Amino acid sequence: MIIGARYVLAGALFAVASVVGAQPAAVTVRTAVDTAAALRPGDVVRLRIWREPDLSGDFAVNESGVVVLPKVGPLQVTSEDPRSLKTRLVKAYEVYLNQVSIDVVLLRRVQVLGAVRNPGLYQVDPTMVLSDLLALAGGSTSQGNLKGVQLLRNGRKLRDALSPSDSVGSASIRSGDQIYVPEKGWFSRNPWFLRTMIGTAISIGFFIARSRD
Numbered sequence: 001m002i003i004g005a006r007y008v009l010a011g012a013l014f015a016v017a018s019v020v021g022a023q024p025a026a027v028t029v030r031t032a033v034d035t036a037a038a039l040r041p042g043d044v045v046r047l048r049i050w051r052e053p054d055l056s057g058d059f060a061v062n063e064s065g066v067v068v069l070p071k072v073g074p075l076q077v078t079s080e081d082p083r084s085l086k087t088r089l090v091k092a093y094e095v096y097l098n099q100v101s102i103d104v105v106l107l108r109r110v111q112v113l114g115a116v117r118n119p120g121l122y123q124v125d126p127t128m129v130l131s132d133l134l135a136l137a138g139g140s141t142s143q144g145n146l147k148g149v150q151l152l153r154n155g156r157k158l159r160d161a162l163s164p165s166d167s168v169g170s171a172s173i174r175s176g177d178q179i180y181v182p183e184k185g186w187f188s189r190n191p192w193f194l195r196t197m198i199g200t201a202i203s204i205g206f207f208i209a210r211s212r213d
Contacts, residue, residue, distance in 0.1 A: 039077050039085070040175040041065055042109045044123050049093065050101035058107070058123075071096050082106050110173060112137040114181035115144030126169035130162055133179060145184045152178040 039045070043061045047069065055070045062068075065078030072092045077085055086104045093102050107123040110133065117138030124133055130149065140146055151159040151173060162171060162179075173179070 037082055037172075037174050038080055039065075039067075039082070039106055040109070041078070042121075043175050044107040044109075045069070045077065045089070046103075046105040046107055047089075048103040048105075049097065052097065052100065055093070108168065108173065108175040108177075110168070110175070111178045112181070113178055115141045115183050116181050117141055124168050124173075126167065128168050129164065130166045130168070130171065130179070131164035133168065134164070134181070140181055143183045144181045146181065148182050150180040150182065152180055 039061050041061050041063045045059045045061065045067050047056050047059065049055045057070075059067050059069055061077060065076055066074045067077050068074045069089070069092075072089075075089075075092075080088070085106070089104050090102050093100075105125055107125060109121055110124050111119075111121050112133065113119050116134060117140075119137060122133065122136045124136070134140060134146075134149075146164065148160055149162040149164075150157050151162060151171065153174070153176070159171070
């Protein structure tokens with residue numbers, strides 16, 4: 001009986017050790033997922049503090065991943081989940097300000113390319129919809145295909161046919177991504193050619209029909 005009890009106790013200890021040993025791996029994976037959408041150098045922290053214009057403004061993240069904020073000073077912000085970062089900033093200002101409204105918006109740096117009037121880099125709010133983002137770039141040219149807008153990341157196409165009503169957040173657009181507006185197909189861009197071909201075919205058909213008569 002004593003030997004059996006020892007085996008039972010050893011098995012229980014082994015099970016507990018297995019669970020405890022597996023826990024750090026789960027935490028590590030979760031952290032990697034949460035920080036995937038973190039700020040990057042060139043992004044902006046937008047602060048709007050009620051009745052505190054000297055503390056409000058847009059503050060850029062430098063090449064070291066640090067943003068310098070009034071009163072709070074330099075903060076490393078590129079290794080933290082956006083939600084927890086917002087919470088940390090609000091708590092940091094609550095130390096200096098009592099019962100005040102504090103709004104924190106993290107602006108992503110996104111490049112708009114392709115058939116738009118003003119391609120370039122733009123700071124975008126995650127709540128902004130795709131049509132607003134394209135409007136920042138001057139809108140689509142007459143040759144642009146708005147039904148085939150693509151999301152690119154690190155040179156790879158992640159999604160195509162983005163909807164103009166998709167928000168930056170819901171479309172999983174991250175800092176450093178590219179929004180590409182392709183051109184319409186050749187025939188769509190040159191309808192005159194198709195009309196000319198149809199007209200020519202009709203004329204030839206009419207001529208052949210008359211020749212047989």
